[in-house]
Amino acid sequence: MSLQSTDQIADLITRIRNAVMVGKNEILVPTSKLKVQVIEVLAKNGYITGFEVIEGKPRGVLKVTINEPGMIAKINEISKVSKPGRRVYSAAEDLPVVKSGRGMVIVSTSKGLMTGREAKKNHLGGEILIRVW
Structure with missing residues (x-):
């Protein structure tokens, strides 16, 4: 490792x-x-x-x-949005909705890491790190 x-x-x-x-x-x-x-x-x-x-x-x-033995994982797809060569930033009102709300994005804001929904609720934008559903 x-x-x-x-x-x-x-x-x-x-x-x-x-x-x-x-x-x-x-x-x-x-x-x-x-x-x-x-x-x-x-x-x-x-x-x-x-x-x-x-x-x-x-x-x-x-x-x-990730999941209990014998259970199906809840993660269908997980991907990195912002990369070292291309950072992706978004204002609070422009944060993406993943799979009509069934997924989420993880955003790095000035108040720490949070989901896109939490960031919108707190009126915080930031760097979009991960998309998962």
Whole structure:
């Protein structure tokens, strides 16, 4: 397991997407504050079952439970919107709606990471990080 990644979020969602495709229910990823925040938003909105931060040297590990064994994953598609070479920003009123409201976007705002709905409600725009449904 490599400790370096160019884009932490892209690495995280690629690991989640690959695990969902092969039917795994848990993944282990090197931890960071940003990854934990993204996983918290996904867990709060029911896309993953749970997570646990396991401390370690030189870096801890984030154990993500995508779904319970024998259950179908709630994530159909997860993709990175804003990339290091092309950042995507949006005002609060222009935040996209995913799959007629059945999905969500995760937005990095001045008040932290939140869903597109929460950002609209709080009149906050920001960088659109992830689209999931």
